[in-house]
Amino acid sequence: MAEYRFFADGFEERVSDYLSNKPEADVELEFAVPEKDFNTAGKGSSELKxxxxxxxxxxxxxxxxxxxxxxxxxxxxxxxxxxxxxxAVHDELIHVSFIDSGPGIGDIEQAMVPGFSTADDLVRELGFGAGLGLPNIKKNSDAMRIVSQEGGSTTLEFLIFF
Ligand SMILES: Nc1ncnc2c1ncn2[C@@H]1O[C@H](COP(=O)(O)OP(=O)(O)OP(=O)(O)O)[C@@H](O)[C@H]1O
Ligand SMILES: [Mg+2]
Incomplete structure (x- = not known):
């Protein structure tokens, strides 16, 4: 199992306070994200927005x-x-998690490098595959964590403070 963590400047302590208190969320939302279904993918983010x-x-x-x-x-x-x-929407932050059922990310450090992509032809035809998604998530988050098992599940989560 591999793990990647990122904290924006000054946020590590705020994140650890939040995680150690484990407060109940004010609002929770959950969406299924089906494989290769680009009509449905994006719906969760748009409803959240x-x-x-x-x-x-x-x-x-x-x-x-x-x-x-x-x-x-x-x-x-x-x-x-x-x-x-x-x-999970809290008073002072939002915590968003994505849990998938595999196949995992072999090398997370490599996946984080801008421009790295394993997107297949179908995904590229739809305009994805520049290898900029993960760096963009990092850039826009106050904290981010990826846990992945090669051949198994990946969890990506981020926190953004209001
Ligand atoms: N949930 C996931 N499961 C397995 N591999 C993933 C997952 N998320 C990202 N990856 C791997 O990390 C690579 C980089 O992801 P990233 O989002 O940065 O770029 P991309 O999706 O390939 O292109 P873009 O986001 O610019 O359309 C992907 O090409 C893929 O190999
Ligand atoms: Mg992407």
Whole structure:
């Protein structure tokens, strides 16, 4: 099992406070992300964006959440056998997780390199496969974590503070 962690400057302590308190979410959303179904993929991110807009989340924060969740959702559809997107909205932050059912990421450090992609022809024809999704998730998150088992499941989660 391999793990990748990232914290934006100054956020590590806030994240560890949040994780150690394990507070109950104010709102939770869950969406299935089916494999290679690009009509459905993106729906979860778009519903999440609508919800946060209704809750009055600042537009720049909203943009970062929308970008990160869309990239992660497309990755599950494009590169995995399908999975689920779970969002937990708290007072001061949002925690979004993507859990898929494989086949895992062989080398996470390599997957994080801008331009690296294993996207197949179908995915490339649809305009994906620039190898920029994971770096973009990192750029827009306050904290990010990937846990993956080669041949098994991948979990990608990120936190963005309001
Ligand atoms: N959930 C996943 N399961 C398995 N492999 C993944 C998963 N997410 C990402 N990857 C691997 O990491 C690589 C890089 O992902 P990234 O999102 O940066 O680029 P991409 O999806 O290939 O292209 P783009 O996001 O620019 O359309 C992917 O090509 C794939 O090999
Ligand atoms: Mg991608």
């Amino acid at each position: 609508n919800l946060l807009k209704r809750l009055g989340v600042d537009s720049e924060i909203l943009r970062r959440i929308a970008v990160a969740s869309y990239e992660a959702e497309i990755n599950v559809a494009a590169h995995s056998q399908g999975g689920v997107m779970k969002s």
